Amino acid sequence: MxxxxxxxTVLRGIAPRMIGxxxxxxxxxxxxxxxxxxxxxxxxxxxxxxxxxxxxxxxLRLHLEGGETLIVHLGMSGRLVIEDAPPPVAFHxxxxxxxxxxxxxxVVFRLDDGTRILFADPRRFGLMDIAATDDLDAHDLFAHxxxxxxxxxxxxxxxxxxxxxxxxPVKALLLDQRVVVGVGNIYASExxxxxxxxxxxxxxxxxxxxxxxxxxxxxxxxxxxxxxxGSTLRDFVGASGELGYFQHSFRVYDRADAPCSREGCGxxxxxxxxxxxxxxxxxxxxx
DNA sequence: CTGATTTCCTGGCGGC
DNA sequence: TGCCGCCAGGAAATCA
Numbered sequence: 001m002x003x004x005x006x007x008x009t010v011l012r013g014i015a016p017r018m019i020g021x022x023x024x025x026x027x028x029x030x031x032x033x034x035x036x037x038x039x040x041x042x043x044x045x046x047x048x049x050x051x052x053x054x055x056x057x058x059x060l061r062l063h064l065e066g067g068e069t070l071i072v073h074l075g076m077s078g079r080l081v082i083e084d085a086p087p088p089v090a091f092h093x094x095x096x097x098x099x100x101x102x103x104x105x106x107v108v109f110r111l112d113d114g115t116r117i118l119f120a121d122p123r124r125f126g127l128m129d130i131a132a133t134d135d136l137d138a139h140d141l142f143a144h145x146x147x148x149x150x151x152x153x154x155x156x157x158x159x160x161x162x163x164x165x166x167x168x169p170v171k172a173l174l175l176d177q178r179v180v181v182g183v184g185n186i187y188a189s190e191x192x193x194x195x196x197x198x199x200x201x202x203x204x205x206x207x208x209x210x211x212x213x214x215x216x217x218x219x220x221x222x223x224x225x226x227x228x229x230g231s232t233l234r235d236f237v238g239a240s241g242e243l244g245y246f247q248h249s250f251r252v253y254d255r256a257d258a259p260c261s262r263e264g265c266g267x268x269x270x271x272x273x274x275x276x277x278x279x280x281x282x283x284x285x286x287x
Numbered sequence: 288c289t290g291a292t293t294t295c296c297t298g299g300c301g302g303c
Numbered sequence: 304t305g306c307c308g309c310c311a312g313g314a315a316a317t318c319a
Contacts, residue, residue: 002313003313034295034296034313034314034315058313058314073313073314074313075296075312075313075314076296076311076312076313077296077297077298077311077312104297121296122296122297122298123295123296123297123298123311123312124295124296124297125295125296125312125313125314126313127314166289166290167289167290168289168290168291169290172290172291175313175314177313177314184312184313185311185312185313186312275290275291275292276291276292276293276312277311277312278310278311278312289319290318290319291317291318291319292316292317292318292319293315293316293317293318294314294315294316294317295313295314295315295316296312297311298310298311299309299310299311300308300309300310301307301308301309301310302306302307302308302309303305303306303307
């Protein structure tokens with residue numbers, strides 16, 4: 001479920017806590033997530049300082065001293081839990097109370113200030129990898145990705161080119177990370193609703209104007225979600241923060257049979273399945 | 288090449 | 304109450 005806005009929010013949550021800090025201890029509680037952890041995972045990370053952090057598509061990247069980058073993907077159920085350092089002994093009264101780690105915690109980083117960052121992922125669709133920082137674009141995970149939807153490479157004309165001659169439903173192509181990254185099942189439905197485009201339209205039949213509206217809608221939808229994520233961050237980070245899921249209100253996603261939210265529409269949100277994925281839309285608003 | 292389908296994994300929930 | 308089956312979904316693999 002983490003799509004670009006959620007991953008961006010997680011990045012903004014962990015970056016100030018991790019940049020400039022050293023990974024004092026790294027614990028891998030199992031050898032694999034969706035795929036095996038890279039060879040020497042613990043040894044290659046332990047003792048390294050985090051010098052920068054960014055996001056590409058739905059991947060978090062922690063750039064480490066020594067020229068390597070830790071790549072983290074949350075899959076659909078992955079979370080990062082920030083756990084503050086325990087208080088100094090002088091302020092500690094009574095017996096310590098052991099608090100269990102979040103369920104399904106697979107990897108734990110302890111920073112040199114005592115903060116712990118827990119990676120928990122029940123469904124284990126997440127992944128971690130380590131790659132040379134100076135050649136990340138060539139890495140398998142990044143080499144075939146399309147443009148960032150919030151960057152300069154994404155626009156109506158770009159979409160028009162990408163859609164040209166394609167007969168697949170436009171919704172399917174929005175989910176294709178080679179076309180544009182970061183859009184998942186939720187924001188694909190939301191963006192198409194905002195643009196007034198039917199999800200089943202063959203992508204190649206979209207006009208230039210359709211593509212302009214869709215590009216703008218994708219951008220606006222993701223921007224709004226990032227803004228919402230930012231306010232969520234302010235609410236709960238600072239204490240113990242659990243990053244990965246957020247409560248958003250969606251206009252069509254998971255609202256089957258609910259009235260369309262567009263003023264004066266009076267239609268009903270429909271749910272259909274496209275290539276085994278639920279799609280939500282309003283047939284009055286989207287043609 | 289394109290597009291559709293399957294696979295991975297586990298918690299949660301509907302239905303009986 | 305209990306259990307079975309299905310659904311959720313990112314991305315890659317596989318199939319037609």
